[in-house]
Amino acid sequence: MTTPETVLVGVDGSMASLDAAAWAAAYAQQHGLGVHLVCTYAVPSFAAAGLDGGYTVLDDTAVAASARGVLDEAEAALAGRGLTVTSDVASGDAAAVLVEMSRDAALVVVGSRGRGGFAERLLGTVSSALPAHAHCPTVVIPYVPPEQDEPGHSRNGARQMHLGERNTQPWPGRHTTLPVRRIVVGVDGSAAAEVALARAIDEAEAWGAELTAVAAVPVTAGPGLLAWLPAVVDHESVLRDVAEGLDVVLDQALRDHPDVTVRRLVLDGTGAALLTEFSTVVDLVVVGSRGRGGFAGLLLGSTSQAVLHHSSCPVMVVTTNARVEGDDASGW
Template identity: 70%
Template sequence: MTDGDVVLVGVDGSPASLNAVDWAAAYARVHGCPIHLVCSYTVPSFAAAGLDGGYAAVDDTVLAQGAAAVLAEAEERLSGSGVTVTSATASGDAAAVLVDLSRGASLVVVGTRGRGGFAERLLGTVSSALPAHAHCPTVVVPYRAEGESTVQRESHQHWPVTREVLPVRRIVVGVDGSPSAELALERAIVEAEAWGAELTAVAAVPVGTGAGLLAWLPAAVDHEAVLRDVAEGLDVVVDRALTDHPDVQVRRHVLDGVGSALLTEFSTAVDMVVVGSRGRGGFAGLLLGSTSQAVLHHSACPVMVVTTKTHDAPTTPHW
């Protein structure tokens, strides 16, 4: 285990974040690495009357105590798990804190409630911004009480916390030929090897008529030939990624459709979806790419986002 082989978990005391803690513990056991829990808090400031436009900061003692209580609950939850656990509170924006700490981690895990409407579109600032800017892969764990339908989940205001975490037995990874997708494929192979999971690589080609993005192709173009060409390219990419993993078997599927829709559909039948994203800066990076963004919004299972920043070697943690 290297200095960077630690799972960083953002917690805030919500059922969704505690569910993410459970998932992270299962991951840490499989990979034999420790967990570092982080709870951040932001100290609000208010305009101070008569101080020439200055600001008076609220005493952060109570906030720090609350964050410490959240960590204590999460640590108690992991007692007896067999996983080494450390924790720390941090003052600052949660997403910014986790992005900074991700430089010394091998994985960051956060939860999301995945509610409907505008809240679902944004996922919350942490689970939306973090995957785009983290320096290691990020896993976003959707929270749903056992046996609960999507409609029921969206109508809940208070959810019971479930402790059961299903093992990762089936993984699907989206492959589109981009550098970030190849990194996602490489990481998916590592995960499949660690979990002993079945791995399926999916390439989506919207060549069909109707809403297909390539429906404008001339009628003379052989759509089946397009699919065959993509399948050959997928084989090349997968075979190259398997060079150092000869015992891993990867199923390959080239399907007519939109990548985000297909991966979201797969998420109802698998235990983890792995996607790549360019992780660019600025507003484009904040929202990720269209595919990874859409999958994060609607996936029924945990989603691992791998960006090109993961090429950087992890630095020594400073917690």
Template identity: 65%
Template sequence: MTHEDVVLVGVDGSPASLHAVDWAAALAKVHGFGLHLVCSYSMPSFTAAALDGGYAALDDTAIAEGARAVLDEAVARIAPTGVRTTSAVATGDAAAILVELSRGAAAVVVGTRGRGGFAERLLGTVSSALPAHAHCPTVVVPFRPEKPAASSRGTGTTPQEAATGPQEPVTGPEVAVAGGWAIGAPSEDAAGRPVVRRIVVGVDGSPAAEAALTRAVHEAEIWGAELTALAAVPVGTGAGILAWLPAAVDHEAVLRDVAEGLDVVVDRALADHPGVQVRRHVLDGTGAALLTEFSSAVDLVIVGSRGRGGFAGLLLGSTSQAVLHHAACPVMVVTTRASAEEWSPTELS
């Protein structure tokens, strides 16, 4: 089974969903895909006891017209991009509708924290449910800027340096400085539209993480972006699952072993992509904390979902939900279900 060349995006009229539309249009354009916009609504339901006479005639004409107006606004918004676009109004639960439609999409994009739009829809709940059930990779686009997390412990390497190399101090209205490293504004093209110039992918050696790495390499190649592969190892004092190791255990040796495993999976992913360069970093900390911190320095975070096992017994599967809730940039979630059954790089070329 292969996906059609279309990016699916949920729209509810909120600023968050319109921001997601912008990002989805950029993704569609760089891949040469089309864009399909969907606005859904549900009719209110009442118990018979709550109604005079036991029933009520509900006319959804006005609601459907409102949904169509939301779609028309979104279509007009992205018309200058030249991306071929279709749109549809659907009735039912937004998450369920997008999951079903994802069977025929290359990717699905939603916004998060979108309150106050058409029919007071809340995309936050959709963005939480969709990645685990979609039949293709899901991109969740945050609307508001996030404050960066505290810098990584005991590494001497900041996320900005790891993602983009050593940096000169940067100042100005478009840059916030926190924790001793510069946080750049989201990358945009000359027309002010979102682009992806820096990508970070979480890697732990699990099948889900390898699927995410494969997708990240392809995205880096398509966008011409810098790619960083990150393995998180909580070996520092009090830092989590490896902190209990006895003093006789060489923590540096643990880091070296993980780095060797990282090299193996990255080299395998690059076998058919000789032009892509990947920075590789093994850092002390948890995957969720480090990827969230990196999200302030890059344009896209890519994670696998439900990945268990892998080299050094690390766990990435629980990371995706935490990153989705706290990342400052768009997050792409690649599940083993989507990668194995629905997607391969050749289908997106």
């Protein structure tokens, strides 16, 4: 079963979910945690003709055995890493099962664009339900087709001028880089963004990673919050105001983390577009969910969903439900 010292991983036998398990194992090693693998299945019931309106239920023995086989494969892939690995077969909707189990987990990790099971649906119902409702942060590992899994494969983003070349050290999976050396977090001053920022700072400390905080201001990049403003409005002044707000939020968040340095960027564009672009040159994107308000109300809301759909690197979604490292769990 999951515990507060466990990384919960959803697996379904797809390569995407095995990638997620490998990433979760590396994360667990870095943070001194165990790994709990879960494979879910649902067997439909149907009305049987001639049974006077009664219902018959399919025998789930074979399905459960198949799910156990998936878990055995995933456990074998994680063998020899010195980790405590446990597993469980659960019946029911994948998102609902993982949300419930997340109550006692430190982190939930799932893969995207897998074939079959919940991984295939991750960018649909699971991506909406799990990150938004989990009781701990959720990490979504993007699936990269094998043809893109080549040594030296480069995914360059337009903002490399700010972050330099992407970390290319291989990790125990196929398509992502570990250890985490570069993290970017979206900040807009909302409560959700502040929780995400706190978690990003914790991760930067744990990994010894470079952290960049990005505030997005859609001044000229297409239709946006400021595009309709009269010409007399000084857009540069707006950017300065947002930068001052970003400094206030960061200075407060860093009071208990004197050894963490955060690069601060206020850029023209939308939060979703900027974080997706940064995902090509960093190892982890951290974003809050359901953010509203803040010093400009500029970033969150649907941003987390958009980033999940298009990110090139793992995305950690942190909601105000999620426990920030060091917080008393009884307060959540």
